[in-house]
Amino acid sequence: MKLMHKFLGAAAGIALTAGAAAADPALIFDLGGKFDKSFNEAAFSGAQRWAEETGGKFAEIELQSDAQREQALRRFAEAGANPIVMAGFAFGDALGQVAADYPDTKFTIIDMVVDAPNVRSVVFNEHEGSYLVGMMAAQASKSGTVSFVGGMDIPLIRRFACGYAQGVKAVNPDATVISNMTGTTGAAWNDPVKGSEITKAQISQGSDVVFAAAGGTGVGVLQTAADEKILSIGVDSNQNYLHSGQVLTSMLKRVDNAVFSAFTDGVDMETGFSVMGLANGGVGYAMDEHNASLVSAEMKASVEAASAQIASGEIAVHDYMSDDSCPALTF
């Protein structure tokens, strides 16, 4: 076993030095793991796309524990990888410490803001994507009542809810939007049982489309929606396949695009604050074979039109985090 580890370590070392020679980019996954069907997998597919299109190579590592964050960053930086992209807000502290030590290396952090001259901080306009899926929800709803299940009650999640409610009201001003948060502690991200119960309660209040932005709790929401034969909307990555034919769409955060553009920009990457919105393909909604039968042509056309208008600035979607209030929904 020990010998095996040594060989693996040596192999990894060789891989790293090989990367160094050409100043290849590097990608660090968060604890969820490369194939988590969500955030990290999206990052990986972006890197993969870059590799296929350019024929380049990139180094990558899956973290096994929190303690490895800084170590992984330093090893890649010392091996000469450039730029180094990390997926996940949890890298904030580690990067804050490491970035200054490697001024010639460019870093990209996703979902978090780190203020350093050689760091690009990528954040997403979740409210814009939520607006679009809200429009689809309102059009798919027969009862005129739709609902939202949030995870932990934090401003970021209210931003999802607020964008969603605005989208619903844009299509049907008389629609009712029921919004519930699972809790106020971290446990709220991983309580699918409660997510199920909230969904059932919302269904009894008339809801027939439910949008879950609740991490692991959302698994319960989508499951219950499928069991009760109403439509649901997934979040972050494409979750349409989870219950084929019963998930209306998924609000996408295009982490893959963020990784792809960081890799493409390479060493000459512009650093600073980067906002990924509808205008630059940072957020969107998912269409695939699993939900093709649920989304009508008119629905798609209206959402596409709104998407173009938001991108051009014609429609301004209110951002809950800008002033802690929401015109379309009271919390």
Add this chain to the structure above:
Amino acid sequence: MDFFTLIQILDATVRLAIPLLLACLAGLFSERAGIFDIGLEGKMLAAAFFSAAIASMTGSVWIGLLAGIAASLFLSGVHGLASITFRGNQLISGVAINFLAAGMTVLIAQSWFSQGGRTPSLSGAERFNPINFPGALTTTNEVKAASPLMQVYSELLSGHSLLVYFALLTVPMTWWLLYRTRFGLRLRAVGENPAAVDTAGVSVVGLRYAAVAICGILCGIAGAYLSTALQAGFVKDMSAGRGFIALAALIFAKWRPWHALYATFLFGLFQALELRPDVIEAVIGMKIQGQFLGALPYIMTVVILAGFVGKAIPPRAGGEPYVKER
């Protein structure tokens, strides 16, 4: 508030109370035998993971249930070993079990399934599906349109999984075992005065191991219920503090089986109400924070402990390892 809303809240109460009830009875056996167990949470979590994982691998929820019970029994064994054989501190051993379960489940899930600490979604025979009584309606919208009697029948009585009906049966079974059998008398005695039991020639250690084993089995069923009946798969930390609410219910019930049923259903009702702020607002005419209802079980336990509603006296030998005098 219409009748159907009431039925739905009661239905949610049943679903939410069942894991509490099983965990509460598990704690009752253990604590009645003098072994404090704050590791209920961890045992439930481990059982939830292993039942979902094994059910997903083998395709049979029954094998999953057995695996969940085995995992919970194993942790019970660890707790027993630490607190009975080695006479360690029961609280510390319980805390260790909680941490161990929280970490190990995610680690193993990640290594087996690579889905970010989750198990794959269960479907069909991999999960305990609801048992629908003959003629009962299944979807919410259908039931809503039915007559009140049909609503009670379809929503409240029918449509639960087998484990729910089993859990309700465990209450009289526990009562009978504790108060009507020789084993029960000895089990209660060992929690009050183990020296007397020892003098009578009955093995204190054996009885206590039996009690923690029963505790493990019940926790195992509670965990399996979470991941294979209520949900279709394991998600990290999915027990979400239910083991601790069960402990509060146990104190609230003053370590008695029937009262455990009432206490857990009361706490389940609070949890169900927490999810329906609209109903509370409509009934009492003002907005109550959901967090307040979520905290009510703990508040009520504190009130009980403060002695306002009678006294809650734990088994006298609880928490103390038994040392045979030489």
